[in-house]
Amino acid sequence: MSNDYNFDDVIPVEINTEQPQLCQILYDDEYKTTMGILLALLKNEEYSERALYITQKGIELLASHYTIWIYRYDILTKLNKDLFEELDWCEQVALENEKNYQIWNYRQLIIDRILKTSGDEKEGSTKRKYEPHREFPILEAMLDSDPKNHHVWSYRKWLVEKFDLFNDPKELEFVDKCILADLRNNSAWNHRYFLKFAKVDLITEESVKNELQYVESLIEQLPQNPSSWNYLIGIYQKQGLKLSGLEDFCLKFINLKELELNDNSFKAVKSLYALEMLAKIFLERKDYKDSIKVYDLLGTQYDTIRSNYWKYEKSKVETIVGGTTH
Template identity: 60%
Template sequence: MNLTHDFSDVIPVKINEEEPQLCQILYSDEYKETMGLLLALLQKKEYSERALELTQEGIELLASHYTIWNYRYNILLRLNKDLFEELDWCEQLALENEKNYQIWNYRQLIIERILELELEDDTRTKKFNPYHEYPILAAMLGEDSKNHHVWSYRKWLVERFQLYNDEREILFVDNCLNEDLRNNSAWTHRYFIKFGNQDENKDDINVKIDKEISFAMEAIKVSPQNPSSWNYLIGIYRKFKKSLIELESFCLQFADININEQTEDVIKSTFALELLAKIFLEKKETLTALEIFKLLEDKYDPIRKNYWQYERSKLEV
């Protein structure tokens, strides 16, 4: 450890090393010493500069250690530290721990505390700007465009600061889809920012519905076998209780169900086939739906054979 504070008065708590154990964890000496000191200070409820320094050491050793994050947060509040500086420190740590969830949960806690302080004293000169988060989010998603933890945090940011119709947010998700049309995380986020605002005017929603249906259809034309764009399209119809029958002619562009020797050449999308089965069920044409499920089971999606058999079993008498 490379610590600047003195811990000679602290007796480290022993890490669980009793014998026998089903699976003995071989902790390094540095880990045992750091965690032992942290547990000792935590038990004493010490909220000091040296405890703060030690939490950084502990987090750098094991960034997923929730207890240390919680301890660090409480120390910050007790010492009245600069929370904006803490956000800067957290950014660097996030870049070094791409798959860590606790970092983003901790970041939310810090931001919520900043907002609480702003409410308590509206004369504070330094206020939180949600756009401050955009560079780190762009950097993280640039490294891994499907990082679930970062997308979840971004969803929280949109919801917390009402960024649903924010031009920068819409441009970002558009760029993500331009780079990778199969990025399901980007499709999910697009759906959230387009339809997650419960306070939006009904007329505005209706215009948006039409635009997003067109957007999804154009994406399907580019990549007919992309499940994300089909799910987006169906999601809109389900959410706003629109009849799937409206999509029949569109689906037929990718799945001609006139069964003949050339059928294989005209089935461009198994997702179009599946949607057609649902459409025919909505039209009460059960026999046609059964034929489509059989096609999927035997020829076009046999990897999900059991699922298609189940779908047919619900319809067969």
């Protein structure tokens, strides 16, 4: 192993490759040597510069190895290393391992440590303070590469909660940019909902009105988009609003004059989600006959792939009707 550190005194832990295994992994020599030394140092609880180096080599070989990340964190804290430099290093690892979630857990540990140590400093200290907006470039780069990366969105949610960025202009601008770039990006819609409705004290009559206008305008651009319809329904459920308030909006995508049971023309419906919503609105108003008719249309003409589902929804309405006749 070529490096500035000497490991001649270390007896590497043998990687188990001899015993019969259900799925035998063929490790190369570099992996076995690196991991053998790393595990030996970990076993001996060595917190040194060479141990820090070997964790870097181990992560380069297998970034999903959770134990290595924790060992590296312990070394950093014991040696009192520059944690901002560690964040910079971690960014490069993240870019090379887009689907790895351990990186983001590790990053949370580092930031929490920075906040803890900076909080211990006396007033007037010149120690660097953590600025959460420093995370935005790496997060944007990661989501540019994969706009629906679950691990990155989860980390972003943590960042918002940690630093109260719910109403942060840069955060709102970013999520809006993601949605406009791809109206079907459900991850971006979920994050926007989190920003707008997770904190009760930020919800006002005006903010709800603005969000309804926002999502309705984007539904009009892409009527067959489930992400935006789910967002719209989510607002109504969160605020306890009656679905009947959506009837006029739904009728923008449905021609009632052409909506006949035996009409096979698809011109009458521009959005299945609007049609489904209409069935729910009729049910809310106790217009059971009309609700059943709409579910019939969905199952027999407009969404036959899910015909069994629409039969089930129709049966629930019929059960209610049966109960009201007794």
